[in-house]
Amino acid sequence: MSDVKMWGTEEFWGLGFEWDPQWLLTPSQMDLQSRLMALCESTLRANAVESDADYVYPRRNFEALASLGLLSLIVPKDLGGLGENHTCAAMVVETIARYGCPSTAMCYTMHLGAVAAALLRHHDNARLTDILKRLDAEVLIGTLSYSDPETGSHFWYPISSKAEAYGEGWKVTKKASWTTSGGFADWYIVQTTSPGFAGDYSDLSCFLVMKEEVKANPSEWDGLGLRGNQSGPIQIEGAFLPKDALVGPVGDGAKSNDEVVDPFFLLCSSACWNGISLAVIDIAKRHTTRKTHNDVGMRVADYPTIQDYVGEAIMDTNACRAFDFQMAKALDEVTGNCDWSRHADLDAMPRASVLHWFWQVKFVAAKNVAHVTDKMLHACGGTGYRPALQIERYLRDGKAGWVMGPTNEVLRQFVGKAALLGFGALDYWNKSINERVLANEIKKMDDSAKRALAERLLAEIQPAKVA
Secondary structure, three states: OOOOOEEOOEEOOOOOHHHOOHHHOOHHHHHHHHHHHHHHHHHHHHHHHHHHHHOOOOHHHHHHHHOOOHHHOOOOHHHOOOOOOHHHHHHHHHHHHHHHOHHHHHHHHHHHHHHHHHHHOOOOOHHHHHHHHOOOOOOOOEEEEOOEOOOEOOOOOOOOOEEEEEOOEEEEEEEEEEEOOOOOOOEEEEEEEOOOOOOOOOOEEEEEEEHHHOEEOHHHOOOOOOOOOOOEEEEEEEEEEEHHHEEOOOOOHHHHHHHHHHHHHHHHHHHHHHHHHHHHHHHHHHHHHHOEEOOOOEEHHHOHHHHHHHHHHHHHHHHHHHHHHHHHHHHHHHOOOOOHHHHHOOOOOOHHHHHHHHHHHHHHHHHHHHHHHHHHHHHHHHHHHOHHHOHHHHHHHHOHHHHOOOOHHHHHHHHHHHHHHOHHHHOOOOOOOOHHHHHHHHHOOOHHHHHHHHHHHHHHHHHHHHO
């Protein structure tokens, strides 16, 4: 690969490779990066403008990605995939977001999450294996549907979804508040409470659902940014699925979350936010080095204030990138370079051991992109405020980072609570009783209030005794 970063037939107008951690990539990964950048220049970036203006789902971009084999990026070579690792996945998503289309990068992130969920439990499942073999040839776009309208960014808590054993298969009902590629994806990995659910919301199961079973209304999608990703409500209303549509055993959902869904989503979505940050830095470099103030004979880039803005943006963004790639390397190490064969053992959970680090990765990348896009707009002045420069579009796209579940509010509480009180205090499914708070509140009551509380509690348990 050339040391000069190219954009079509010319040298790239943004930051060069000297600001990219190329040493982390193998020669084959650098070659893939080069071909992907060329695809962004020729196809993806122009389509990004159309997706944003007209809310167009980026299927044409996925068709282009499939031409490079990228829909099966992490699928093992013996199944026809590229057999790549987590580091390569982060690089690909960052590259798409930076040089091509952030909406495509986010849809692709969800696709990789669905592929990972399928790979985790494909070993004895012909249905999953068949789809994994056909991803690029047929441009089969996958996505994850885990959210719930009643639990918001606590997406692991599917109150509005359920599954039941039905004949030789399953009857699955799913109501999701946010599903990227909703109505456009060809296949979905959905999470519901398990068949036989008895009130324990940690008892989760995953199912493979095909497009024809999904009801969505994509025309209602109206987002501030990432307008091409069509992230909106979907419903699956009592779909009858075959036995092998179950992904893994009954009750495997929590393991799937911790082992593949969360690690891949947090790794790759963070790469998307980093890519957006880099994209606006690239644009700011091009504009400020070309724009001259003739009254003082200086380019905008000659002003120390602009240099400070850009320097800080590069350093903060590269700190976020370094963190993301460091954790990608950690996943490569604990999984034997993304070796899916080890998951023939259903109890193998190597990625879950470092999941709490990915909470931190996502938080800093989402926080940074909001700051950097804002500052690069300032650096470009009035011209940056105009949509034609495209900073405005990236600024809106980047705003999704903070609010996308798990939101940054949820993540910083996870980290702080786990560090101070232990991981057991996180209480994902709201099971633990905080006896300290309970005792403190009761202490405030006088005798009559305590008696009234006792009577209410007794009234609640008496019907259960009669039953």
